[in-house]
Amino acid sequence: MTKVLTDARSIRIxxxxxxxxxxxxxxxxxxxxxxxxxxxxxxxxxxxxxPVVLDLTDLQIDKPQLKELIAELxxxxxxxxxxxxxxxxxxxxxxxxxxxxGRSASDIxxxxxxxxxxxxxxxIIETRPATTQSIVIREPVRSGQSVIFxxxxxxxxxxxxxxxxxxxxxxxxxxxxxxxxxxxxSVGNASARIFCRKLEAELVAIDGIYKMAxxxxxxxxxxxxxxxxxxxxxxxEKLI
Numbered sequence: 001m002t003k004v005l006t007d008a009r010s011i012r013i014x015x016x017x018x019x020x021x022x023x024x025x026x027x028x029x030x031x032x033x034x035x036x037x038x039x040x041x042x043x044x045x046x047x048x049x050x051p052v053v054l055d056l057t058d059l060q061i062d063k064p065q066l067k068e069l070i071a072e073l074x075x076x077x078x079x080x081x082x083x084x085x086x087x088x089x090x091x092x093x094x095x096x097x098x099x100x101x102g103r104s105a106s107d108i109x110x111x112x113x114x115x116x117x118x119x120x121x122x123x124i125i126e127t128r129p130a131t132t133q134s135i136v137i138r139e140p141v142r143s144g145q146s147v148i149f150x151x152x153x154x155x156x157x158x159x160x161x162x163x164x165x166x167x168x169x170x171x172x173x174x175x176x177x178x179x180x181x182x183x184x185x186s187v188g189n190a191s192a193r194i195f196c197r198k199l200e201a202e203l204v205a206i207d208g209i210y211k212m213a214x215x216x217x218x219x220x221x222x223x224x225x226x227x228x229x230x231x232x233x234x235x236x237e238k239l240i
Contacts, residue, residue, distance in 0.1 A: 020051040020081055029069055052078055053099060057085030066090050150187050162202060190229050199225040209234055
């Protein structure tokens, strides 16, 4: 008698990719955590509900130091979904799992003309399938929404509201006011740039280097601006 293996008691297991923020701490941890606190304080909700991967590549720490770091991050509501680049000897029971081989996502979907989500429940605007190196969003990005496209450039025909964000593997082009957050070169592209018609950003970042609103030159506020990376500093100039 042949037994059916997909009966009601079977468990369905699938694979799925999710986009996570990667944090690369450095020593001493007290100084790094202070900078993290500064980022969180000046960009409210930046880590709210985000899965985070810790990159410990080339970081010489022991197991007690790692446990203390994870505990300090937990106090800040930073959820660690995995650890990359750690020596096996410093991992153990009760810690996030070891990860390797992370890569940019390629499965994207557009959700358009929907009402804005309540605070703390961001809507994701993406594109499917990701067969090109750029996407165009032909509407404003409202507060609480995220546009995420790790494969290339993102163009927004409209404004990006305060509390919204645009994350691109390439450059970000905003044909309107940038009041929220824009992050270009999110998967390691130091040549990416950010262009906007009117700079009023909460935060801008290129290849992981960020600058907050109060760190930007006052004469650039409200202006058409391009931003780029030189070594470890974000540079900016007005567009003619």
